[in-house]
Amino acid sequence: MIKDLLHSAPSLLNFGIFFGLAVLLLFVVLGFVTYGILSERKIMGFMQMRVGPNQIGGKWGLLQTVADVLKLLIKEDTIPKKADKPLYILAPVIAFAPAFMVLATLPFTDAFQFADIGVGLLYYMAISGISTIGIVTAGWASNNKYSLIGGMRAAAQMISYEIPLVMSLVGIVLLTGSLNLNDIVAAQEKVWFIFLQPIAFIVFFIASVAELNRVPFDLPEAESELVAGYHVEYSGFRWAFFMLSEYVYMFAMATLTTVLFLGGWNSIPFLDFIPAAIWFGLKFSAVFYVLVWIRVTFPRIRADQLMEFGWKVLLPVALANIFLTALIKELINLF
């Protein structure tokens, strides 16, 4: 249906339909974020031998996040006197918008996708880079030393890790011959890329955790050092936007990992009677769980070690992986 709409002549109706769909997706995503946060807290509680939220919304705390969001909505919106006001207001928007935009190309199942564009992978990488600007802007505009340091750290870190992230994916592109995410999923019908590209997977996974600013790479907001990093001066719903963009990115990154390495919605042989959506959900949840698991387990890496690791370890490994993939591919083609 969407394809038809994309090919039809532009009209107010089309705009309305797209707008409606986007709002719908936004709510789906917000729903996910709501329960993503809850499940993260529950998993953390489980791993740390405590119960987690269990008061609001029954014994599972199902409405806990809803209540939290509500609280954020009615919180006083403070803007520091000496902040750069326009930038201060703009920053959360810049940070959040790309997080939402990247969702457009992600194929959740063969039927559920918004835009099947040829360079989906590239689109994702390019758009997600914009968020960095939002974070740096927030750090700068707050006129707070901690947030400035946090913002600078974030910029350095995200730029450094974007490179190995993209480089690790070149191997997949080489194998598939396409940047289209649907093609990549299709190429994994028999063997998932996690088995064909294990090195790439490891590099990608580490770099993606760094891109998400999550433990052990949560330096930009390093609570114990920088108090809260770039969003230290934000409160209420402006702060919620940063939080939101973080979790939407987590959602997107878990989806991308599933699509690129775990075969997307493809089923395990002989189990294809289970619907594609469920397969996708299972894989997605596994990735999400591992992300939370990492957060619970590791301490934070140090800024200089982070840079060193990104440039001196991940990047060379990613490059070597490209070389290796190309070599093997040529050799296979040769015989």
Place this chain on the structure above:
Amino acid sequence: MSEKEDLAKQKAAAAAKAKAAALAGKQAKEEAAEKPEGEMDIAKQKAAAAAKAKAAAMARKQAKEEAAEKPEGEMDIAKQKAAAAAKAKAAAMARKQAKEEAAEKPEGEMDIAKQKAAAAAKAKAAAMAGKQAKEEAAEKPEGEMDIAKQKAAAAAKAKAAAMARKQAKVEAAEKPEGEMDAAKQKADAAAKAKAAAMARKQAKEEAAEKPEGEMDTAKQKAVAAAKAKAAAVAKAKAAAAKNRTAVKESKEVNTPSELSPNQSKLDQIVSAIESHVGQGALLEHYINRLSKDVPTLVANPDTYFSIAKFLRYDEQLNFSYLSELHGTDFESHMEIYVHLHSFKMNQSVALKVKLDRDSPVIPSLVPLWSGANWPECEAYDLLGINFYEHPDLKRILLGEDWKGYPLRKDYQPYDVEV
């Protein structure tokens, strides 16, 4: 030389005791000294115990007069004060004999619940003791107590023992030791045995002596046996369960009156200071007994720094660690107290200096110990003592705008609103 008829079930205990007594007797011979041993069997009467303690005390007085002896009356039991009285009498008689012969200890021991016969036997024993004493001009009565459940009695004994010890010092003559067997503390017993052993050795050296009191618990032969054993292997066992009281006792013995174990170290430090810094560098020096015998040096304000420097860098002394520095306002003067430690000598020393209260100025120790930095700031902050050549003297706790020095005794809080 004590004889016991202890109850039907404690022959083993009696034997052990007899042995101990015999040994004591030998030592006594050599040293012309003596060990009374009190042992009591107390079933349930604290009153009896008290009476005994009294008797012992009296006996001790007499002993002083005669240059040596302690009869100990001991009593027993269950309901027979009469028996006790008889014993006391016997003891008194024995004492008289002792006087005549310049030395002896009758021993009354009694046993239990219904045996006057035993009492008689004891009287006999006392008599015999008297005879031996004559021969040797010395003797050891042994009191033994049986304490079933009375810690109070035990305490009384300990006290008596302590008193006896003091007397012994005065007369260069003896240390009774009270030992208790609380039904469940073998460890204690072992430790005590050690203490007793140590005490005995010391006693030899000092021509002195230790009576040994031993107690038996009403029904534990096993314990008695264990004790005998414990005495034999006292050292090994005692290591495992060192008894604090034991340690203390031996300490007392070690340091009769003035001499502190740290005296030699103090002398060493003082002589080193006087030869290197100069005669009269120290105002005074003494051992501070209240403070775990720490050698204390009181410096002149002029020599304070040079003494500190000497203590810090001297090869032998090498007080490399500054443990504490603070000031005190003594109203007549200010005082800095510095507690130093030398890992080389394994010894602490307190260095004090008295300052003029109106203008307390003193060189800073920071060049010697960086650790003196904040403590000196604190003394400056709270007492107004000026440390010159301090790298960064500031009001570290209260802030620069605070009025007055709170730890001075004449401090009046300054409050703008009042």
Place this chain on the structure above:
Amino acid sequence: MLRTEEMLLNVGPQHPSTHGVFRLVIKIDGEIIKEATPVIGYLHRGTEKLAENLQYTQIIPYTDRLDYLAAMTNNYVLCHAVETMMGVEIPERAEYLRVIAMELGRVASHLVWWGTYLLDIGATSPFLYAFREREMIVNLLTELSGARLTFNYMRVGGVKWDAPEDWIEKVAEFVPYMREQLAGYHELVTGNEIFVNRVKGVGIYTKEEALQYSLSGANLRCTGVKWDLRKNEPYSIYDRFTFDVPTREEGDAFSRYHCRMEEIEESLKIIEQAVEQFPEGPVLAKVPKIIKVPKGEAFVRIESPRGEIGCYIASEGKKEPYRLKFRRPSFYNLQILPKLLEGENMANLITILGAIDIVLGEVDG
């Protein structure tokens, strides 16, 4: 015109990793610290001044508020000073109760340190694990004293109350449990590459510097100085127990970490032995109702979890001390911080500060 300039940054007094109201003014060039100036005194309550108008027993609650993570040791140092001056003999059972309480306090204190240190470094879970175990200790001490942190349990001449029934058994059960958990801690953290990278070789000082700056406790032992007052100047009944004094040679944050973790094990050993030997008897010696200390002065020092805690009393023979002074280990240990921070990375600030293990109540007195 492009130029760089140094930035002055106030870390604290409200900052999640200064463990209280500690303020550090740092001059940074990028993320490199050029100069660090500690500012303390935010929690100064004038304990020493207050004590001059209080009777000895009344001072004990004030000591609870110095090092509030190991208040038993503080209770003890005051009582010990008074007892030393008066020459009071402490009943056996009281000594054992004191030692068990103090060692439990030491374990609890090190657990808090371990948890918060890891939290500073960015790991959230160890904190919760540590507090779970600490909670058990706190419960034990609550049963003993009636308070969770400010115990006010010791008295001149012994302790306030005897242990409740079954308490000793509970302590005995806790020891093997804690050992098991400790093994888990090591599995989770000690070998972790990220953690090791963050603490190894950070905040190094030599043995000479440690002595020069009057450091004590694990901060001193991490440089190879085998110095523990429980062993070297035995007080109470510590000479009855077999335990080791863990030392390391490196003098970095990681060695301090090791020293403290091993100290937990040694404390457990002591508790185990004390529980085995636990005697019957009274828990309070006969001391006068109104305690009067003989005229004179005394300074005693004992080993607290943070180092050497001392108590100086100058007495005029009255019921209040003429002057009371605590040698507070955190106060002395913190002095070396500016030196350690110079030229360090910002991220190491927290690692170094945390490894010193300060309690602000103690720093400020």
